[in-house]
Amino acid sequence: MTGAEPIGTRGLILNVNLQGFGQRPAAWQVQDVAPDGLLTEAFWHHLGRTAERGLLDAVFFADHPAFGNPNPRPLGLFEPFAVAAAIAAATTHLGVVATASTTYNDPFELAERLAGLDALTGGRLGWNVVTTYSPAVSGNFGVDRNPDRPTRYRRAGEFVDLVRALWAGARTGRPTVHHGEFFDLEGRLDVPPSPQGEPILFQAGGSPAGRELAARIADGVFAVELTEHGAREHYELVKDRAVALGRHREDVAIVPGLSLVIGSTQREADALYDDLERRVPDSYALGALSGVLGVDASTLDPDRPIPQEVLDRTADPASYPTSLGYRETFHDWIRDHNDSVRGVLRNFGGYGARMLIGTPERIADDIEGWYRRGAADGFNIMLGRFPADLEIFVDEVVPLLQDRGVFRREYAETTLRARLGAPLPDPAVVA
Amino acid sequence: MPETSVLGLALGGRAAVDVATPGSAAGRALARLGRTGRLGFVALGTERLAGPGTGPRTDPVGAAVAAHALVPGAGWLAAATPVRDHPYNVARRALALDHLTGGRGGLAVAARDAGRPGDVDPWTGRRADPALLSDVVEVLRELWNSWPLDSLVADRATGVFARTERIRRIDHDGPYRVAGPLNTPSSRQGEPVLAWWVADPGAELDAAARAADLVVLPAGASVDAGRLRELRAAHPGTRFLALHDLAAGDADPLAALDAPRAQALDGVVLQVSEHAEDALGRLADALSAALDAGPAPRSATTLRDRLGLPVRGIDLSSRPPAVPGDPLAGQPAVSGRWPGGPSAHRTRQQEGAVRA
Numbered sequence: 001m002t003g004a005e006p007i008g009t010r011g012l013i014l015n016v017n018l019q020g021f022g023q024r025p026a027a028w029q030v031q032d033v034a035p036d037g038l039l040t041e042a043f044w045h046h047l048g049r050t051a052e053r054g055l056l057d058a059v060f061f062a063d064h065p066a067f068g069n070p071n072p073r074p075l076g077l078f079e080p081f082a083v084a085a086a087i088a089a090a091t092t093h094l095g096v097v098a099t100a101s102t103t104y105n106d107p108f109e110l111a112e113r114l115a116g117l118d119a120l121t122g123g124r125l126g127w128n129v130v131t132t133y134s135p136a137v138s139g140n141f142g143v144d145r146n147p148d149r150p151t152r153y154r155r156a157g158e159f160v161d162l163v164r165a166l167w168a169g170a171r172t173g174r175p176t177v178h179h180g181e182f183f184d185l186e187g188r189l190d191v192p193p194s195p196q197g198e199p200i201l202f203q204a205g206g207s208p209a210g211r212e213l214a215a216r217i218a219d220g221v222f223a224v225e226l227t228e229h230g231a232r233e234h235y236e237l238v239k240d241r242a243v244a245l246g247r248h249r250e251d252v253a254i255v256p257g258l259s260l261v262i263g264s265t266q267r268e269a270d271a272l273y274d275d276l277e278r279r280v281p282d283s284y285a286l287g288a289l290s291g292v293l294g295v296d297a298s299t300l301d302p303d304r305p306i307p308q309e310v311l312d313r314t315a316d317p318a319s320y321p322t323s324l325g326y327r328e329t330f331h332d333w334i335r336d337h338n339d340s341v342r343g344v345l346r347n348f349g350g351y352g353a354r355m356l357i358g359t360p361e362r363i364a365d366d367i368e369g370w371y372r373r374g375a376a377d378g379f380n381i382m383l384g385r386f387p388a389d390l391e392i393f394v395d396e397v398v399p400l401l402q403d404r405g406v407f408r409r410e411y412a413e414t415t416l417r418a419r420l421g422a423p424l425p426d427p428a429v430v431a
Numbered sequence: 432m433p434e435t436s437v438l439g440l441a442l443g444g445r446a447a448v449d450v451a452t453p454g455s456a457a458g459r460a461l462a463r464l465g466r467t468g469r470l471g472f473v474a475l476g477t478e479r480l481a482g483p484g485t486g487p488r489t490d491p492v493g494a495a496v497a498a499h500a501l502v503p504g505a506g507w508l509a510a511a512t513p514v515r516d517h518p519y520n521v522a523r524r525a526l527a528l529d530h531l532t533g534g535r536g537g538l539a540v541a542a543r544d545a546g547r548p549g550d551v552d553p554w555t556g557r558r559a560d561p562a563l564l565s566d567v568v569e570v571l572r573e574l575w576n577s578w579p580l581d582s583l584v585a586d587r588a589t590g591v592f593a594r595t596e597r598i599r600r601i602d603h604d605g606p607y608r609v610a611g612p613l614n615t616p617s618s619r620q621g622e623p624v625l626a627w628w629v630a631d632p633g634a635e636l637d638a639a640a641r642a643a644d645l646v647v648l649p650a651g652a653s654v655d656a657g658r659l660r661e662l663r664a665a666h667p668g669t670r671f672l673a674l675h676d677l678a679a680g681d682a683d684p685l686a687a688l689d690a691p692r693a694q695a696l697d698g699v700v701l702q703v704s705e706h707a708e709d710a711l712g713r714l715a716d717a718l719s720a721a722l723d724a725g726p727a728p729r730s731a732t733t734l735r736d737r738l739g740l741p742v743r744g745i746d747l748s749s750r751p752p753a754v755p756g757d758p759l760a761g762q763p764a765v766s767g768r769w770p771g772g773p774s775a776h777r778t779r780q781q782e783g784a785v786r787a
Contacts, residue, residue, distance in 0.1 A: 021548065026590070028585060028592060029587050029590065033585060034585070035584055035592075036436070036580070036583055036616070037594075038497075039530040039616065040530070040533075041530075041531045041532075041533070044531075064518065065519060065523070065614075066613065066614060067577075067578070067598070067612040067613065067753055068614060069595065069753075069754050070593040070595070071590075071591060071592050071593060071595065071754075072581075072592065073592070074583075074592050076614055077614060077615050078523075078527040078530070078614065078615060079492075079520070079524045079527045079615075081490070081492075081493065081533065082493065082496055082524050082527035083491050083531070084491065084493075084526060085490070085493035085494075085496040085497055086496050086497075086531050088493075088497065089496060089497040093485075104517065104519075104520070105517075105520065106515035106517075106553055107515065108515050108547055108548060109514075109515040109516050109547070112488060112547070113490045113493075114447075114490070116488050116489040116490035116494075117449070117490040117493040117495065119449075119489070120451055120452070120489055120494060120497060122453075130746060139608075139609075139610030140519045140609055140610050140611065141517060141554060141609075142555070142607060142608035142609065143517060150575075151754035165536050185548045185549060186548055187547070187548035189488075190485060190486035190488055190546065191486065191487055191488055192487045192489070193491075195466070220598050252734070253544065258443050264625055276760075279590055281590075318538035347587035361509055380617045406714075408736060431709060
């Protein structure tokens, strides 16, 4: 039976997704924060140094190139590579991975900027490749609606291939000549060399097209997995597909999201979570659930399970407006738990990742268990409150994982590529 | 004419890369130059704003974010052009830089970039030229004004993080169509500082003076005194600076500081593209030794204040609000069947019976 990679080669990957004051919407209400705290360098420097103290692989930044209502939760107030540069300036080993959409960027400009930033950070940069499905974004770029899913993924594939060709050309000195469906250019980057050759690529997008792109080009995958059996299935799917495309299983790391609320006892963790949730209007979680179901969740009976006919509505992959990957795993999770709608609202986390509310021991058990049973190569951790829960995670959870022999006790390398064990793409093949 | 004589530094190519590299000798030389107290601002990535645009290129915003602590009082401008770079993305990066430097950030822009392939903008299909740059600057400024900083209240009593009534879409309809708002609150200094690197004074001066805080003339260019008076009268908040190449071998680096005064300009921007450690070191030595190197910039908390630039803004009150009505609005209405809300319920998952 295939399972997790042998422990001791790479080890467990732990990234932390830096989500402003915290993953929970009310996180700013339970900490002593200044209204403009998220806009200060000091806030981000502290998070970076704490993550590095905890020997985490990298910090991660999502992106949303559009306004989002800062009530109840302010999020994504900075362009992510700018704040990634701030984190890198305050650290020496920590990786920095940031998201940029292939739908609303230009491949030459992005390749040039990311190569420059990679060299500046000493080879610690990663790019999380996404396409944009949020309807809030297109109007900022003069477009009435986002391209449909098949178009977005064709553009993404061509975009990434072109960026990689440009990065390879910077190393070999050969100009890139590209005439494709979406892009036409002939040129060459002039950028300083990076100790890791070129940025690491992550991919986030759990649709079939997203998984195909991941298997082909990604060094790491930010998956959304709400159930372990689903996670193992997708783990094998992507790894097998990568091998079929000429890569090795260990070349693509599967890193699902995991949202944590940590307490020194289970009761304390539950109380902290309940306190966070009661400060936020119910409409927020209802809105998130409505989004994934495609119906107004407030019309459902709160004390009964989600009606089967709502779950059975098929999603047209070309036009489903949010994440197909999330929808798939959410349906798996609903089938496993058979909760009332009220229970679903409390426990599904609402915001795109599995929720775990518990003690450091319970959290370490969960992380180690998924890792050893072949459901993940690591996790993209989301924390209820920043900086408080990052400090707790570093001080309480990391030592448990170290003691169990699955997580490093020191950084053995300085580049993100060396840390992940990701091979450099062969310039002869790419260009 | 303003009293302050501005001294700016334009670092491009190898010089920009080296200065931003942690622990570098070039960085230390810049810090030493900064300690003379004379430096108004540093612009990074300026190789792309004029001439052949050759590198090597760093990421100007990233480099400024990384290097700004070298000269804590100065301003930091990141170079940007509209070539293959959409103004929504440029606006976000610039305002992030501005916040991360505590209100000392901005952009140095030019119409073209000879180092990037092609000059047709992929978003508008238009040729990159000063007219397109004017539209870009208007978009940038509108976006920078779309979310007022003082809307952030973090009021725990009401659960309101920001008072959203004054956050506005921009609905810009020029060559660029941009809805807005920006997802970044506005600058402590009102707007980031904007410097326009002029390539062709004959063609661009009016547009540059109208759009920018700082108009930077190419090295060796001169502007007729009457023309300059006209421009100043029309745009009293704008400052006019001249580029000057600072080579490592310059026997008298301070000579460059005199030229703008002779032309009734407001200061000089010294341009360095390589051997930064030497060039900046010599300049630092010369400034430290000089008894009269001109008036020093005011000690100030923002770049705009340091350079004596007026605060400016754009009134967007006639544009549509981004969040209609109540600050906590925009969420679906909750029915009466939710007494206590979903958070009041605990399921068997919490009792520990989790099925994998």
